Amino acid sequence: MPRVVIVGAGFAGYQTARHLSRSLRGRAEIVLLNPTDYFLYLPLLPQVAAGVLEPRRVTVSLPGTLRHVRLVLGQADHVDLDGRAVHFTDPEGTEGTLTYDRLVLAVGSVSKLLPIPGVAEHATGFRGLPEALYLRDHVTRQIELASAAGNPAECTSRCTFVVVGAGYTGTELAAHGKMFTDALVRKQPAWPAGVKPRWMLLDVADRVLPGLDEKLSRTADEVLRSRGVDVRTKTSVKESRSDGVLLDDGEFVETRSLIWCVGVRPDPLVSELGLPVERGRLVVTPQLGVPGRPDVFACGDAAAVPDLTRPGEFTPMTAQHAARQGKVAARNVAASLGYGEAAAYKHNDLGFAVDLGGVKAAANPMGVKLSGPVAGAVTRGYHLAAMPGNRVRVAADWILDAALPRQAVQLGLLRSWQVPLDTASPELARIPGRPGKE
Numbered sequence: 113m114p115r116v117v118i119v120g121a122g123f124a125g126y127q128t129a130r131h132l133s134r135s136l137r138g139r140a141e142i143v144l145l146n147p148t149d150y151f152l153y154l155p156l157l158p159q160v161a162a163g164v165l166e167p168r169r170v171t172v173s174l175p176g177t178l179r180h181v182r183l184v185l186g187q188a189d190h191v192d193l194d195g196r197a198v199h200f201t202d203p204e205g206t207e208g209t210l211t212y213d214r215l216v217l218a219v220g221s222v223s224k225l226l227p228i229p230g231v232a233e234h235a236t237g238f239r240g241l242p243e244a245l246y247l248r249d250h251v252t253r254q255i256e257l258a259s260a261a262g263n264p265a266e267c268t269s270r271c272t273f274v275v276v277g278a279g280y281t282g283t284e285l286a287a288h289g290k291m292f293t294d295a296l297v298r299k300q301p302a303w304p305a306g307v308k309p310r311w312m313l314l315d316v317a318d319r320v321l322p323g324l325d326e327k328l329s330r331t332a333d334e335v336l337r338s339r340g341v342d343v344r345t346k347t348s349v350k351e352s353r354s355d356g357v358l359l360d361d362g363e364f365v366e367t368r369s370l371i372w373c374v375g376v377r378p379d380p381l382v383s384e385l386g387l388p389v390e391r392g393r394l395v396v397t398p399q400l401g402v403p404g405r406p407d408v409f410a411c412g413d414a415a416a417v418p419d420l421t422r423p424g425e426f427t428p429m430t431a432q433h434a435a436r437q438g439k440v441a442a443r444n445v446a447a448s449l450g451y452g453e454a455a456a457y458k459h460n461d462l463g464f465a466v467d468l469g470g471v472k473a474a475a476n477p478m479g480v481k482l483s484g485p486v487a488g489a490v491t492r493g494y495h496l497a498a499m500p501g502n503r504v505r506v507a508a509d510w511i512l513d514a515a516l517p518r519q520a521v522q523l524g525l526l527r528s529w530q531v532p533l534d535t536a537s538p539e540l541a542r543i544p545g546r547p548g549k550e
Protein backbone atom coordinates (compact mmCIF):
# COMPACT_ATOMS: atom_id res chain seq x y z
CA MET A 113 0.00 0.00 0.00
CA PRO A 114 1.46 3.44 -0.88
CA ARG A 115 2.27 5.78 1.98
CA VAL A 116 1.44 9.48 1.97
CA VAL A 117 3.34 11.52 4.56
CA ILE A 118 1.93 14.94 5.45
CA VAL A 119 4.31 17.20 7.39
CA GLY A 120 2.44 19.76 9.51
CA ALA A 121 -1.11 19.64 10.87
CA GLY A 122 -2.14 23.28 10.58
CA PHE A 123 -4.91 24.56 8.33
CA ALA A 124 -3.35 23.08 5.18
CA GLY A 125 -2.06 19.77 6.55
CA TYR A 126 -5.20 19.07 8.59
CA GLN A 127 -7.46 19.48 5.55
CA THR A 128 -5.12 17.42 3.37
CA ALA A 129 -5.25 14.56 5.87
CA ARG A 130 -9.00 14.84 6.33
CA HIS A 131 -9.84 14.82 2.63
CA LEU A 132 -7.26 12.17 1.73
CA SER A 133 -8.57 9.79 4.36
CA ARG A 134 -12.03 10.15 2.83
CA SER A 135 -11.04 9.93 -0.82
CA LEU A 136 -8.54 7.07 -0.55
CA ARG A 137 -10.60 5.05 1.97
CA GLY A 138 -7.93 2.58 3.01
CA ARG A 139 -6.16 2.47 -0.37
CA ALA A 140 -3.11 4.29 1.02
CA GLU A 141 -1.53 4.71 4.43
CA ILE A 142 -1.86 8.34 5.53
CA VAL A 143 0.72 9.51 8.04
CA LEU A 144 0.59 12.95 9.65
CA LEU A 145 3.82 14.21 11.23
CA ASN A 146 3.30 17.10 13.67
CA PRO A 147 5.00 18.21 16.92
CA THR A 148 1.70 18.44 18.80
CA ASP A 149 -1.33 16.15 18.96
CA TYR A 150 -3.66 19.00 18.06
CA PHE A 151 -4.61 21.33 15.25
CA LEU A 152 -4.33 24.93 16.47
CA TYR A 153 -7.01 27.41 15.41
CA LEU A 154 -4.65 30.40 15.27
CA PRO A 155 -7.21 33.17 14.55
CA LEU A 156 -8.58 32.86 18.09
CA LEU A 157 -5.15 33.02 19.76
CA PRO A 158 -5.51 36.72 20.75
CA GLN A 159 -8.56 35.69 22.78
CA VAL A 160 -6.45 33.13 24.65
CA ALA A 161 -3.86 35.79 25.50
CA ALA A 162 -6.63 38.12 26.71
CA GLY A 163 -8.25 35.49 28.92
CA VAL A 164 -11.49 35.19 26.92
CA LEU A 165 -10.84 31.59 25.88
CA GLU A 166 -9.10 28.83 27.78
CA PRO A 167 -6.16 27.44 25.76
CA ARG A 168 -7.56 23.99 25.03
CA ARG A 169 -10.60 25.58 23.37
CA VAL A 170 -8.55 26.62 20.33
CA THR A 171 -7.09 23.16 19.86
CA VAL A 172 -8.69 20.25 18.04
CA SER A 173 -7.44 16.74 18.78
CA LEU A 174 -5.81 15.12 15.74
CA PRO A 175 -6.36 11.48 16.72
CA GLY A 176 -9.85 12.35 17.93
CA THR A 177 -11.00 13.90 14.66
CA LEU A 178 -8.91 12.32 11.89
CA ARG A 179 -10.00 8.74 11.59
CA HIS A 180 -7.82 6.48 9.43
CA VAL A 181 -4.83 8.84 9.75
CA ARG A 182 -1.72 7.74 11.67
CA LEU A 183 -0.34 10.58 13.78
CA VAL A 184 3.42 10.57 14.33
CA LEU A 185 4.46 13.08 16.98
CA GLY A 186 7.63 14.87 15.98
CA GLN A 187 9.34 17.60 14.05
CA ALA A 188 10.81 17.04 10.61
CA ASP A 189 14.52 17.90 10.72
CA HIS A 190 15.51 16.94 7.21
CA VAL A 191 13.86 15.72 4.02
CA ASP A 192 15.83 13.37 1.78
CA LEU A 193 14.08 14.05 -1.52
CA ASP A 194 16.06 11.48 -3.52
CA GLY A 195 15.73 8.80 -0.86
CA ARG A 196 12.03 9.69 -0.31
CA ALA A 197 12.44 9.90 3.46
CA VAL A 198 11.61 12.39 6.21
CA HIS A 199 13.91 12.39 9.23
CA PHE A 200 12.34 13.66 12.41
CA THR A 201 12.81 14.02 16.17
CA ASP A 202 10.01 13.01 18.51
CA PRO A 203 9.03 15.00 21.65
CA GLU A 204 11.37 12.91 23.82
CA GLY A 205 14.37 13.45 21.55
CA THR A 206 14.31 10.09 19.77
CA GLU A 207 15.09 10.29 16.08
CA GLY A 208 13.03 8.51 13.46
CA THR A 209 12.56 8.19 9.72
CA LEU A 210 9.43 7.98 7.61
CA THR A 211 9.70 6.84 4.02
CA TYR A 212 7.04 8.02 1.61
CA ASP A 213 5.52 7.50 -1.81
CA ARG A 214 3.95 10.96 -1.72
CA LEU A 215 4.98 13.87 0.49
CA VAL A 216 2.88 16.92 1.37
CA LEU A 217 4.79 19.77 2.99
CA ALA A 218 2.48 21.98 5.07
CA VAL A 219 4.83 23.29 7.74
CA GLY A 220 3.38 26.82 7.90
CA SER A 221 5.33 29.83 9.10
CA VAL A 222 7.16 31.34 12.07
CA SER A 223 7.57 34.91 13.40
CA LYS A 224 9.49 37.24 11.12
CA LEU A 225 12.54 38.93 12.62
CA LEU A 226 13.90 42.31 11.58
CA PRO A 227 17.51 43.33 12.24
CA ILE A 228 16.62 45.78 15.02
CA PRO A 229 18.97 45.82 18.03
CA GLY A 230 17.53 44.19 21.15
CA VAL A 231 14.31 42.91 19.59
CA ALA A 232 15.27 39.22 19.52
CA GLU A 233 16.26 39.48 23.22
CA HIS A 234 13.35 41.50 24.57
CA ALA A 235 10.30 40.97 22.35
CA THR A 236 7.70 38.23 22.53
CA GLY A 237 6.27 36.79 19.32
CA PHE A 238 2.73 35.64 18.76
CA ARG A 239 2.62 32.52 16.64
CA GLY A 240 1.81 29.67 19.03
CA LEU A 241 -0.04 28.59 22.14
CA PRO A 242 3.00 28.86 24.46
CA GLU A 243 3.38 32.57 23.57
CA ALA A 244 -0.33 33.23 24.14
CA LEU A 245 -0.19 31.52 27.54
CA TYR A 246 2.99 33.34 28.47
CA LEU A 247 1.49 36.67 27.45
CA ARG A 248 -1.69 36.17 29.47
CA ASP A 249 0.42 35.54 32.58
CA HIS A 250 2.92 38.29 31.79
CA VAL A 251 0.23 40.95 31.31
CA THR A 252 -1.54 39.90 34.51
CA ARG A 253 1.78 39.98 36.37
CA GLN A 254 2.66 43.46 35.09
CA ILE A 255 -0.66 44.85 36.31
CA GLU A 256 -0.28 43.17 39.71
CA LEU A 257 3.31 44.40 40.10
CA ALA A 258 2.30 47.88 38.91
CA SER A 259 -0.33 48.00 41.61
CA ALA A 260 2.31 47.30 44.26
CA ALA A 261 5.08 49.39 42.65
CA GLY A 262 6.95 51.69 45.00
CA ASN A 263 7.24 54.58 42.54
CA PRO A 264 5.09 56.07 39.75
CA ALA A 265 7.76 55.53 37.06
CA GLU A 266 7.82 51.78 37.65
CA CYS A 267 4.03 51.68 37.71
CA THR A 268 3.82 53.52 34.35
CA SER A 269 6.46 51.32 32.76
CA ARG A 270 4.74 48.10 33.86
CA CYS A 271 1.38 49.43 32.63
CA THR A 272 2.69 50.18 29.14
CA PHE A 273 2.36 47.52 26.43
CA VAL A 274 3.86 48.08 22.99
CA VAL A 275 2.58 46.01 20.06
CA VAL A 276 4.58 46.29 16.84
CA GLY A 277 2.75 45.45 13.62
CA ALA A 278 -0.87 46.48 12.99
CA GLY A 279 -1.86 43.56 10.78
CA TYR A 280 -4.78 41.44 11.97
CA THR A 281 -2.72 39.77 14.71
CA GLY A 282 -1.35 43.00 16.25
CA THR A 283 -4.65 44.84 15.84
CA GLU A 284 -6.68 42.10 17.53
CA LEU A 285 -4.08 41.72 20.26
CA ALA A 286 -4.04 45.45 21.09
CA ALA A 287 -7.85 45.67 20.98
CA HIS A 288 -8.33 42.66 23.26
CA GLY A 289 -5.31 43.51 25.41
CA LYS A 290 -6.62 46.95 26.33
CA MET A 291 -9.96 45.48 27.43
CA PHE A 292 -8.13 42.79 29.39
CA THR A 293 -5.87 45.17 31.32
CA ASP A 294 -8.77 47.56 32.02
CA ALA A 295 -10.63 44.59 33.52
CA LEU A 296 -7.55 43.54 35.54
CA VAL A 297 -7.15 47.05 36.94
CA ARG A 298 -10.76 47.11 38.14
CA LYS A 299 -9.91 44.11 40.33
CA GLN A 300 -6.92 45.73 42.03
CA PRO A 301 -8.02 47.12 45.40
CA ALA A 302 -4.97 49.40 45.77
CA TRP A 303 -4.76 50.66 42.18
CA PRO A 304 -3.17 54.16 42.07
CA ALA A 305 -5.75 56.82 41.21
CA GLY A 306 -5.56 58.28 37.71
CA VAL A 307 -3.26 55.60 36.26
CA LYS A 308 -4.56 53.76 33.20
CA PRO A 309 -2.94 50.88 31.32
CA ARG A 310 -1.52 52.14 28.05
CA TRP A 311 -1.44 50.06 24.87
CA MET A 312 0.52 51.35 21.88
CA LEU A 313 0.08 49.88 18.41
CA LEU A 314 2.84 50.77 15.95
CA ASP A 315 3.13 50.19 12.22
CA VAL A 316 5.37 51.56 9.50
CA ALA A 317 2.34 51.73 7.17
CA ASP A 318 0.04 54.74 7.12
CA ARG A 319 -2.96 52.82 8.49
CA VAL A 320 -3.82 49.84 10.67
CA LEU A 321 -4.64 46.59 8.82
CA PRO A 322 -2.52 47.83 5.89
CA GLY A 323 -3.06 44.77 3.69
CA LEU A 324 -6.84 44.82 4.05
CA ASP A 325 -9.74 46.88 2.75
CA GLU A 326 -9.63 50.58 3.77
CA LYS A 327 -13.09 50.49 5.35
CA LEU A 328 -11.94 47.67 7.65
CA SER A 329 -8.93 49.80 8.57
CA ARG A 330 -11.10 52.79 9.42
CA THR A 331 -13.47 50.72 11.56
CA ALA A 332 -10.59 49.09 13.44
CA ASP A 333 -8.83 52.43 13.90
CA GLU A 334 -11.97 54.03 15.36
CA VAL A 335 -12.58 51.16 17.77
CA LEU A 336 -8.94 51.11 18.91
CA ARG A 337 -8.78 54.85 19.51
CA SER A 338 -12.17 55.00 21.24
CA ARG A 339 -10.92 52.28 23.58
CA GLY A 340 -7.82 54.33 24.37
CA VAL A 341 -5.21 52.44 22.33
CA ASP A 342 -2.40 54.78 21.24
CA VAL A 343 -2.24 54.03 17.50
CA ARG A 344 0.99 55.22 15.86
CA THR A 345 1.19 54.74 12.11
CA LYS A 346 4.39 55.44 10.12
CA THR A 347 6.27 54.54 13.29
CA SER A 348 8.57 51.69 14.19
CA VAL A 349 11.08 50.57 16.79
CA LYS A 350 14.72 51.59 16.44
CA GLU A 351 16.04 49.71 19.45
CA SER A 352 14.70 47.59 22.27
CA ARG A 353 16.23 47.55 25.75
CA SER A 354 15.32 45.84 29.01
CA ASP A 355 13.74 49.06 30.29
CA GLY A 356 11.90 50.17 27.15
CA VAL A 357 11.87 50.80 23.43
CA LEU A 358 13.33 53.61 21.36
CA LEU A 359 10.99 54.60 18.53
CA ASP A 360 12.28 55.75 15.16
CA ASP A 361 10.96 59.28 15.85
CA GLY A 362 13.36 59.51 18.83
CA GLU A 363 10.81 58.96 21.63
CA PHE A 364 11.82 56.49 24.35
CA VAL A 365 8.88 54.53 25.79
CA GLU A 366 9.47 52.87 29.15
CA THR A 367 7.93 49.41 29.09
CA ARG A 368 8.51 45.80 30.10
CA SER A 369 6.31 44.48 27.28
CA LEU A 370 7.21 44.48 23.59
CA ILE A 371 4.97 42.24 21.51
CA TRP A 372 6.21 41.48 18.03
CA CYS A 373 3.53 41.00 15.37
CA VAL A 374 5.32 42.24 12.25
CA GLY A 375 4.40 39.21 10.21
CA VAL A 376 5.63 35.75 9.45
CA ARG A 377 8.18 33.96 7.30
CA PRO A 378 7.92 30.38 6.04
CA ASP A 379 9.14 27.61 8.33
CA PRO A 380 12.96 27.26 8.00
CA LEU A 381 12.56 23.62 6.90
CA VAL A 382 11.54 24.97 3.48
CA SER A 383 14.84 26.74 2.81
CA GLU A 384 16.77 23.62 3.82
CA LEU A 385 15.25 21.59 0.98
CA GLY A 386 17.45 23.17 -1.69
CA LEU A 387 14.41 23.71 -3.94
CA PRO A 388 13.41 27.00 -5.62
CA VAL A 389 11.68 29.43 -3.25
CA GLU A 390 9.82 32.70 -3.66
CA ARG A 391 10.29 34.98 -0.63
CA GLY A 392 11.11 31.87 1.39
CA ARG A 393 8.01 29.97 0.24
CA LEU A 394 8.42 26.76 -1.75
CA VAL A 395 7.58 27.31 -5.43
CA VAL A 396 4.73 25.07 -6.56
CA THR A 397 2.54 24.72 -9.65
CA PRO A 398 -1.16 25.70 -9.58
CA GLN A 399 -1.75 21.98 -8.88
CA LEU A 400 0.41 22.41 -5.73
CA GLY A 401 3.11 20.07 -7.03
CA VAL A 402 6.81 20.87 -6.67
CA PRO A 403 8.25 21.25 -10.20
CA GLY A 404 10.54 18.35 -11.11
CA ARG A 405 9.43 16.33 -8.05
CA PRO A 406 6.22 14.51 -9.01
CA ASP A 407 6.01 12.87 -5.58
CA VAL A 408 6.17 16.13 -3.57
CA PHE A 409 3.35 18.63 -2.94
CA ALA A 410 3.22 21.74 -0.75
CA CYS A 411 0.48 24.09 0.44
CA GLY A 412 -0.39 26.78 2.98
CA ASP A 413 1.96 29.49 4.26
CA ALA A 414 5.02 27.39 3.34
CA ALA A 415 4.15 27.31 -0.38
CA ALA A 416 4.23 30.04 -3.03
CA VAL A 417 0.98 29.12 -4.76
CA PRO A 418 0.22 31.04 -7.98
CA ASP A 419 -2.95 33.10 -7.48
CA LEU A 420 -5.00 32.35 -10.59
CA THR A 421 -7.46 35.13 -9.67
CA ARG A 422 -4.61 37.70 -9.76
CA PRO A 423 -2.16 36.58 -12.45
CA GLY A 424 1.49 37.12 -11.55
CA GLU A 425 0.83 37.09 -7.79
CA PHE A 426 0.91 34.41 -5.11
CA THR A 427 -1.89 33.60 -2.69
CA PRO A 428 -1.56 35.47 0.63
CA MET A 429 -0.62 33.67 3.84
CA THR A 430 -4.08 33.24 5.32
CA ALA A 431 -6.00 30.43 6.96
CA GLN A 432 -8.66 30.72 4.29
CA HIS A 433 -6.21 29.89 1.51
CA ALA A 434 -4.28 27.29 3.51
CA ALA A 435 -7.39 25.25 4.36
CA ARG A 436 -8.67 25.31 0.78
CA GLN A 437 -5.25 24.45 -0.60
CA GLY A 438 -5.17 21.46 1.74
CA LYS A 439 -8.32 20.17 0.12
CA VAL A 440 -6.88 20.58 -3.39
CA ALA A 441 -3.58 18.98 -2.32
CA ALA A 442 -5.55 15.93 -1.12
CA ARG A 443 -7.36 15.71 -4.43
CA ASN A 444 -4.15 15.97 -6.44
CA VAL A 445 -2.22 13.48 -4.30
CA ALA A 446 -5.07 11.00 -4.80
CA ALA A 447 -5.00 11.72 -8.55
CA SER A 448 -1.25 11.09 -8.66
CA LEU A 449 -1.95 7.65 -7.16
CA GLY A 450 -4.53 6.93 -9.83
CA TYR A 451 -7.72 7.98 -8.03
CA GLY A 452 -9.66 10.88 -9.57
CA GLU A 453 -8.42 13.85 -11.56
CA ALA A 454 -6.06 16.64 -10.57
CA ALA A 455 -7.25 20.26 -10.38
CA ALA A 456 -5.61 23.66 -10.20
CA TYR A 457 -6.03 25.77 -7.06
CA LYS A 458 -8.24 28.79 -7.70
CA HIS A 459 -10.09 30.60 -4.98
CA ASN A 460 -11.60 34.06 -4.73
CA ASP A 461 -11.12 35.80 -1.39
CA LEU A 462 -14.28 35.51 0.70
CA GLY A 463 -13.41 38.57 2.78
CA PHE A 464 -11.87 39.01 6.18
CA ALA A 465 -13.06 39.27 9.78
CA VAL A 466 -11.13 41.06 12.53
CA ASP A 467 -12.38 40.53 16.08
CA LEU A 468 -11.87 43.67 18.16
CA GLY A 469 -13.15 42.37 21.48
CA GLY A 470 -16.45 42.80 23.29
CA VAL A 471 -19.14 42.87 20.61
CA LYS A 472 -16.98 44.81 18.16
CA ALA A 473 -15.39 43.63 14.94
CA ALA A 474 -14.63 44.75 11.40
CA ALA A 475 -15.60 42.35 8.64
CA ASN A 476 -16.27 42.24 4.90
CA PRO A 477 -17.77 38.81 4.16
CA MET A 478 -18.30 38.42 0.40
CA GLY A 479 -17.36 42.10 0.03
CA VAL A 480 -20.19 43.33 2.32
CA LYS A 481 -18.62 45.80 4.75
CA LEU A 482 -19.77 45.37 8.34
CA SER A 483 -18.90 47.01 11.65
CA GLY A 484 -20.15 47.06 15.26
CA PRO A 485 -22.17 44.23 16.86
CA VAL A 486 -23.35 42.83 13.49
CA ALA A 487 -19.72 42.38 12.44
CA GLY A 488 -19.01 40.93 15.90
CA ALA A 489 -21.73 38.30 15.50
CA VAL A 490 -20.69 37.48 11.92
CA THR A 491 -17.03 37.17 12.96
CA ARG A 492 -17.77 34.79 15.81
CA GLY A 493 -20.17 32.79 13.65
CA TYR A 494 -17.47 32.55 10.99
CA HIS A 495 -14.91 31.24 13.50
CA LEU A 496 -17.32 28.63 14.84
CA ALA A 497 -18.09 27.45 11.31
CA ALA A 498 -14.40 27.37 10.35
CA MET A 499 -13.22 25.38 13.38
CA PRO A 500 -13.08 21.63 12.73
CA GLY A 501 -14.15 20.87 16.32
CA ASN A 502 -14.56 22.23 19.88
CA ARG A 503 -17.24 24.70 18.77
CA VAL A 504 -19.54 24.20 21.76
CA ARG A 505 -16.71 24.80 24.22
CA VAL A 506 -15.64 27.98 22.41
CA ALA A 507 -19.22 29.28 22.37
CA ALA A 508 -19.57 28.39 26.07
CA ASP A 509 -16.45 30.42 26.91
CA TRP A 510 -17.85 33.40 25.00
CA ILE A 511 -21.10 33.19 26.95
CA LEU A 512 -19.20 32.89 30.25
CA ASP A 513 -17.02 35.86 29.33
CA ALA A 514 -20.10 37.97 28.58
CA ALA A 515 -21.73 37.02 31.88
CA LEU A 516 -18.84 36.82 34.36
CA PRO A 517 -15.74 38.88 35.19
CA ARG A 518 -12.58 37.56 33.58
CA GLN A 519 -10.34 35.36 35.75
CA ALA A 520 -7.27 37.31 36.80
CA VAL A 521 -4.70 34.77 37.93
CA GLN A 522 -1.28 33.86 36.65
CA LEU A 523 -0.44 30.18 36.45
CA GLY A 524 3.27 30.96 36.06
CA LEU A 525 3.94 27.89 33.92
CA LEU A 526 6.08 29.63 31.31
CA ARG A 527 8.99 32.05 31.55
CA SER A 528 10.17 34.42 28.82
CA TRP A 529 13.25 32.34 27.90
CA GLN A 530 10.92 29.46 27.05
CA VAL A 531 9.18 31.44 24.31
CA PRO A 532 12.04 33.06 22.35
CA LEU A 533 11.10 35.24 19.40
CA ASP A 534 13.75 33.67 17.20
CA THR A 535 12.48 30.11 16.98
CA ALA A 536 11.68 27.56 14.31
CA SER A 537 9.17 25.90 16.66
CA PRO A 538 6.67 28.43 18.06
CA GLU A 539 4.28 25.57 18.80
CA LEU A 540 6.59 24.20 21.52
CA ALA A 541 7.85 25.87 24.68
CA ARG A 542 11.60 25.52 25.05
CA ILE A 543 12.62 23.27 27.93
CA PRO A 544 16.16 22.69 29.21
CA GLY A 545 17.95 19.88 27.42
CA ARG A 546 15.26 19.34 24.79
CA PRO A 547 16.76 18.86 21.36
CA GLY A 548 15.33 21.56 19.12
CA LYS A 549 15.62 22.61 15.54
CA GLU A 550 17.02 26.02 16.38
Ligand SMILES: Cc1cc2nc3c(=O)[nH]c(=O)nc-3n(C[C@H](O)[C@H](O)[C@H](O)COP(=O)(O)OP(=O)(O)OC[C@H]3O[C@@H](n4cnc5c(N)ncnc54)[C@H](O)[C@@H]3O)c2cc1C
Nearest residue numbers: 120122123124154155187188220412413429430431432434
Ligand atom coordinates in the same frame (compact mmCIF):
# COMPACT_ATOMS: atom_id res chain seq x y z
C1 LIG B 1 -2.35 35.08 15.85
C2 LIG B 1 -2.74 34.78 14.43
C3 LIG B 1 -4.01 35.12 13.98
C4 LIG B 1 -4.39 34.84 12.67
N1 LIG B 1 -5.65 35.19 12.26
C5 LIG B 1 -6.04 34.89 11.01
C6 LIG B 1 -7.36 35.18 10.58
O1 LIG B 1 -8.15 35.76 11.33
N2 LIG B 1 -7.71 34.82 9.31
C7 LIG B 1 -6.84 34.20 8.45
O2 LIG B 1 -7.22 33.88 7.31
N3 LIG B 1 -5.58 33.92 8.83
C8 LIG B 1 -5.16 34.24 10.08
N4 LIG B 1 -3.88 33.95 10.48
C9 LIG B 1 -2.96 33.32 9.52
C10 LIG B 1 -3.24 31.83 9.46
O3 LIG B 1 -3.33 31.31 10.75
C11 LIG B 1 -2.15 31.13 8.66
O4 LIG B 1 -2.13 31.66 7.36
C12 LIG B 1 -2.43 29.63 8.63
O5 LIG B 1 -2.27 29.09 9.92
C13 LIG B 1 -1.51 28.91 7.65
O6 LIG B 1 -1.81 27.56 7.68
P1 LIG B 1 -0.67 26.47 7.46
O7 LIG B 1 -1.34 25.14 7.52
O8 LIG B 1 0.12 26.80 6.28
O9 LIG B 1 0.30 26.66 8.70
P2 LIG B 1 0.01 26.48 10.26
O10 LIG B 1 -1.41 26.62 10.57
O11 LIG B 1 0.99 27.36 10.93
O12 LIG B 1 0.42 24.97 10.52
C14 LIG B 1 1.73 24.50 10.35
C15 LIG B 1 1.84 23.20 11.11
O13 LIG B 1 3.08 22.61 10.80
C16 LIG B 1 3.71 22.18 11.99
N5 LIG B 1 5.15 22.18 11.75
C17 LIG B 1 5.97 23.24 11.60
N6 LIG B 1 7.24 22.84 11.39
C18 LIG B 1 7.20 21.48 11.39
C19 LIG B 1 8.19 20.48 11.22
N7 LIG B 1 9.47 20.78 11.00
N8 LIG B 1 7.81 19.18 11.31
C20 LIG B 1 6.51 18.85 11.53
N9 LIG B 1 5.53 19.76 11.68
C21 LIG B 1 5.87 21.06 11.62
C22 LIG B 1 3.25 23.19 13.03
O14 LIG B 1 3.37 22.67 14.34
C23 LIG B 1 1.80 23.37 12.61
O15 LIG B 1 0.99 22.40 13.20
C24 LIG B 1 -3.47 34.22 11.79
C25 LIG B 1 -2.19 33.88 12.24
C26 LIG B 1 -1.83 34.16 13.55
C27 LIG B 1 -0.45 33.79 14.02
